[in-house]
Amino acid sequence: MLTVLAASANICCAQSVNVTTWHNDVARTGQNNQETILTTALVGNVKTFGRVCSVPLDAKAYAQPLVMTGVAFMGGLPKTVVYVETENDSIYAIDGTNCNVLKGPVSLLTNSAKGEVPANCHDIGGGGCQTIQPSVGILGTPVIDGVTNTLYVVAESECPAGSACSQNGTSVFWHRLHALDIRTLSTSPEKFGAPVQICPTGCGRDATGSAFSQNHIQRPGLLLLGAAPAAQSGDMVYAAFSMMDGAPAPHPSGWVFGFHSHDLGATPLAYPTTPQAGAEGGGIWQAGAGLAAGPDSTGQTFLYLATADGTFDLNTGGPDAGNSVVKLTTSLTPPPGANYFTPSDQCYRASEDLDFGTGGVVLLPQGALAAYPYLAVSTDKENYLWFMERTHLGGFDPGQCTQVPGCPDDGVPMCPTSNWANHNVGAVNFTDDNQARATPIYWAGNNSIYLAGTYTPIMQYPLANCSGTPLNCTPGPQTKIAMGTSTTPSISSNYHGGTYANGIVWGIKNPTDPPKRMPSEDPAILYAFDATTLVALYNSSACPTMDQPGLATKFSTPTIANGYVYIATQTDFDIYGPISRTTCN
Numbered sequence: 001m002l003t004v005l006a007a008s009a010n011i012c013c014a015q016s017v018n019v020t021t022w023h024n025d026v027a028r029t030g031q032n033n034q035e036t037i038l039t040t041a042l043v044g045n046v047k048t049f050g051r052v053c054s055v056p057l058d059a060k061a062y063a064q065p066l067v068m069t070g071v072a073f074m075g076g077l078p079k080t081v082v083y084v085e086t087e088n089d090s091i092y093a094i095d096g097t098n099c100n101v102l103k104g105p106v107s108l109l110t111n112s113a114k115g116e117v118p119a120n121c122h123d124i125g126g127g128g129c130q131t132i133q134p135s136v137g138i139l140g141t142p143v144i145d146g147v148t149n150t151l152y153v154v155a156e157s158e159c160p161a162g163s164a165c166s167q168n169g170t171s172v173f174w175h176r177l178h179a180l181d182i183r184t185l186s187t188s189p190e191k192f193g194a195p196v197q198i199c200p201t202g203c204g205r206d207a208t209g210s211a212f213s214q215n216h217i218q219r220p221g222l223l224l225l226g227a228a229p230a231a232q233s234g235d236m237v238y239a240a241f242s243m244m245d246g247a248p249a250p251h252p253s254g255w256v257f258g259f260h261s262h263d264l265g266a267t268p269l270a271y272p273t274t275p276q277a278g279a280e281g282g283g284i285w286q287a288g289a290g291l292a293a294g295p296d297s298t299g300q301t302f303l304y305l306a307t308a309d310g311t312f313d314l315n316t317g318g319p320d321a322g323n324s325v326v327k328l329t330t331s332l333t334p335p336p337g338a339n340y341f342t343p344s345d346q347c348y349r350a351s352e353d354l355d356f357g358t359g360g361v362v363l364l365p366q367g368a369l370a371a372y373p374y375l376a377v378s379t380d381k382e383n384y385l386w387f388m389e390r391t392h393l394g395g396f397d398p399g400q401c402t403q404v405p406g407c408p409d410d411g412v413p414m415c416p417t418s419n420w421a422n423h424n425v426g427a428v429n430f431t432d433d434n435q436a437r438a439t440p441i442y443w444a445g446n447n448s449i450y451l452a453g454t455y456t457p458i459m460q461y462p463l464a465n466c467s468g469t470p471l472n473c474t475p476g477p478q479t480k481i482a483m484g485t486s487t488t489p490s491i492s493s494n495y496h497g498g499t500y501a502n503g504i505v506w507g508i509k510n511p512t513d514p515p516k517r518m519p520s521e522d523p524a525i526l527y528a529f530d531a532t533t534l535v536a537l538y539n540s541s542a543c544p545t546m547d548q549p550g551l552a553t554k555f556s557t558p559t560i561a562n563g564y565v566y567i568a569t570q571t572d573f574d575i576y577g578p579i580s581r582t583t584c585n
Contacts, residue, residue: 016069017561020144022221022290023064023441023490027363030441030557035492037563037578039502043528044537046584051540051547052564052575053099059088059118061568062132062288062553063141064221066151067561073102073183081182082559082566083144084573089118089137089155092573093185096564099575106185108138108155108178110195115163119156123171124214125244131554132217136244141221141290143237144182145261150191151180152237152261154198154218173213175199177239177264193265198239198257201270215252216241220360221290224261225301225330235261236269236330240291240305242283254283254307256291258332271332274311274320281310281350282322287486288555289360289439293330296374296391302335303328304390306357306378309350314340315396323349323356325378325386327393341393341424343380354381359439359488363390368447369463372425372471377449379436385451385461387425387471394424426471430459438488438555443531445493445500448476450531452483458507460534477534481527484510485554491531492560503531506560508567510552524552524569526576540576543584549574 023030043049063085070078073093080096084104092104109116118137121129132139142153159165159172166172179194180187197203199212223238241255258269273282284291284305292304310322323346327339334340343349343356357380364375376390388394430436430453440451449461457478466473487510493503507527512520526549528538540547550569559566565576 017067018069018144018146019067019559019561020146021066021224022141022143022288023439023557026223026225026293027365028289028292028360028439029362030488030490031443032490032492032560033444033495033500035502035560035563036494038492038504038560038565040504040530040537042578043504046538046543047581048578049538050543050576050579050581050584051549052577052579054549054572054574055094055099055101056572057084057086057092057568058090058105059086059135059137060553060570061086061573062139062555063568064288064557065559065566065568065573066142066144067096067559067566068144068146068182069562071183080562082573083142083151083182084568085138085142085153087118087132087135087137087139089157091138091153091180091185094573096562096566096575099573103185106187108153108176108187108195109157110176111159111165114159114165116157116159116165119158119173119213120160123158123160124173125217125247128246131245136217139288140218140239141288143222143224145224148262149182150261151182152222152224153178153180154222154239156213156218171210173210175213175216175218177237177259179264192262196259196264198268200255200272201267212252215243215247216255217244217285219285219288221288223291223293223303225293237261238291238303240284242285242308243281250280251283251310253280254310256284256303256305256328256332258330269332271328273307273326274322276311276318276320279311279320282307282320283310284308284357286357286360287438287488288557289488292361292363292376294363298391301330302390303330303332304361304363304376306359306361308355308357309353312342312346312350314342322346325356325361325376325388325393327390338392338395340395341388342396344397346396349382356380358435358437362440362442364442365444368442369466375425377440379438379440379451381435381437383429383436383453384427385430385440385449385473386427389425426469428461428473430475437486441489441491443491443493443503445495445503445531450489450491450505452487452489452507454485455482457482458487458489458505458529458534479529479534479536481536481539483507483527484552485512486510488555488557490558490560493531504537505529505531505534506558506565508552508556508558510554510556512552520552520554520570522552524549524556524567526558526565526567545585546581547576
């Protein structure tokens, strides 16, 4: 059953915008500057903007919806198709204008007849089910190659003990990379040799491979680089992993795997974040953000990622990269020189669960700040917005802070700026005591960064207000509304004739209290704010009967394309856009 409200007729003429990857581009800016339908006037009127329709899902959805226009799905007329994934290892193809389910749920379980199911949260990562429950299926946002019409997605599953597909009566766990044709979502056969198992080299379907998937989750969005119309060895799909929340010590290493996108059966590239014997942690979860990719001053493209608590010895020539921003070549090798940044208090962070990598890395356009033309930004659990020059990320320096008992001489939190020795560009303390568990966004319309901490307003930092060494930034406007536990916003505007108009910041509020680690018990709230003033234009709770979506999921981020806003929740998929109504209730 799906719910449809009256939609405005002017939606017919929207530009064709595709959203094929987490947060719109590989720099992870979160901006769509080709939105011609959603103006501030239209969105700010509950009689002309609201929920268009809704369709129920078979499980919780954490991945960001992706959008492709002009898809002749199953040989039909070209449509705008939205691809939605759930923790039931299911994929839906949904008409992006009216919620008509074109196909789905399509199961990615390869041995369901023999008992294979989505991974049970009680069976993985120590069984704590602290963050995701009851199933762990598709977590990370897929990626679409629009040239070859291929959707790449990672699904986790298990064969429970005693099932026909278990081994010697014991449970077996998998992560598999799938490649589906976006025009059919057919799983028989898949494309480019998919599905393929993901785990460290040589694991196969043995205890090693099963143990990897039993203790890891694939949370960050996938990254596609070098898409081409024909098979080329340089085309890569990257998938990053962290431990499952609650996994017992020693905590497993974070990983990045790189697959040849047109030959998935070829031996993948692999990078572990803490590979040495006795090392642990350094997971890559980034609140669901995809790995970022872009050039530095050499013109070469590099990958950038942020790691969580873990062993660290990069400063002494070792390979362990806990609590760091790491720079990698597209071959997943650290380049020579300043290829990482680690805050001076990293040991304290590890001892107090103050992860550095609580959000993803965002690459600003070249020259966004003249003094530092290749900036990267990220956030952390100590309430900082970090600025790094990505040609020389800054490395590590313990500074002049007091030693922490039981730690090497590498500092304590809140090291005074007078003793600044991080050797990066700078950091801004944007909130007093609320951790950031989300990713910033960037808008070219006013050359600004936007971000929110846990239960803080969305704040704007105009780069015109940033100067000095270390860099200091004066904030601009902020919303009067505090957001939820994990709001990563998105932004839309219309760029035409050299100017940007109708900038709108979109965010999904998860109202559940921060101490609760279980899934939210409250409906999500979709907000829209004027990007210049951050004055609220719309919120879905103003018309709770007509506009309220399903229960919120952590780290959910909206997708804006062609006059519509798409969000996925624990229970349903919702489309917001132009409507015509006389009441709001």
